[in-house]
Amino acid sequence: MKGVTFQGKEKMAVKEVETPSIQDNNDMIVRITASGICGSDLHLYKGGIEPKQDYVVGHEPMGIVEDVGPSVKTLKKGDRVVIPFNIGCGECFFCKNQMESQCDESNPHGEVGGLFGFTEINGGYPGGQAEYLRVPYADFTSFKVPESSELDDESVLFLSDVIPTAYWSVQHSGVKKGDTVVILGSGPIGLMAQKFAKLKGASRVIAVDQVDHRLDHAKRTNHTEIFNFKKHEDIGALLHEETKGGADVVIDCVGMDGTVPPDESFGSDFDNQFGTISPIKT
Ligand SMILES: [Zn+2]
Ligand SMILES: [Zn+2]
Known part of the structure; x- marks a missing residue:
């Protein structure tokens, strides 16, 4: 698949990268249909938080569920979802008390929780500026757009971060x-x-x-x-x-x-x- 990748300070490039697949039972794969660009991306772009070469950035995506792991309960292929910046397990103290950014389970590399597209220190999860995204803890780390909704992507995309x-x-x-x-x-x-x-x-x-x-x-x-x-x-x-x-x-x-x-x-x-x-x- 294609993804927007980091190539050094102030250098980004759309490159061919590995297409993600289900790794854990509660993962899902989302085919991205829209994604926002954020001021927070500047921290990577300007090298303040430096990603590895070819790292896929982006944390304001939405799309259509392409595949779900066997433990995913509330989502199925074809559902339309908005994905937040924060990756939350849904089970720890912080996730249960509306402090998902501090999730105890989603980031093995630091005190704070995992983030999409925000380098190794935030869990090393690839970002959403790509054709596909692997979403861990899929039931909790997503907002399902109701099937009855006729809103276009631009009308719900900002539920990922801005709103x-x-x-x-x-x-x-x-x-x-x-x-x-x-x-x-x-x-x-x-x-x-x-x-x-x-x-x-x-x-x-x-x-x-x-x-x-x-x-x-x-x-x-x-x-x-x-x-x-x-x-x-x-x-x-x-x-x-x-x-x-x-x-x-x-x-x-x-x-x-x-x-x-x-x-x-x-x-x-x-x-x-x-x-x-x-x-x-x-
Ligand atoms: Zn953002
Ligand atoms: Zn958690």
Whole structure:
């Protein structure tokens, strides 16, 4: 099959790679029909987390079940599934308490759970930017799209990472009715977080980014206030002023490959003295 492979820092190539097959009884093989590209892929692309040569990347896939192992109970060939970034066994303490990213069973190489397409330290699982993907713990590590659904791939694909990550960021930061919320970054996660903050009742949602077309998109689709930090010398002080003493919640949807102006300490400048900072670090 063909897959998108790592060929060294900032070098990717579509190459012929081995087609996956069932290895464990609870595995399934998915024929990929759509897959997102993520800011997290930059950590590999830029060499911060370095994969092996020819490693297949990608962790936002969906597709059609092609084959299932004998222990898979809830899925069959032909089912349509969205696959999350995290690989969870479904049985350990963490999986049973909605902390699947910390699964005790899916990653033999570290403390955190396994991840698709995120190198050896996250379990060494090949990613979903390929024609086929092996999914361990298939019953638990998948969302089945109801057979009655007529939604196209693009309408459900973001359940793999963007929507749950954004929702989690808003839910766990405790946004409530009437809050002022600053959201750093207006990429896919930031745009979704803006929507969820509004749904939670935030009265002001302020988008901060350096890319005008992203900010325009935020304003047009989510009716946020927008600030381009490249156009203001002291964005922290400005937002402190604009929010009359600071936001109730600041959500960082940029993460470690983002751009921060020198000598800025973003989050702590924006929230108020009793506010919340939620670093999502995508
Ligand atoms: Zn992602
Ligand atoms: Zn687990």
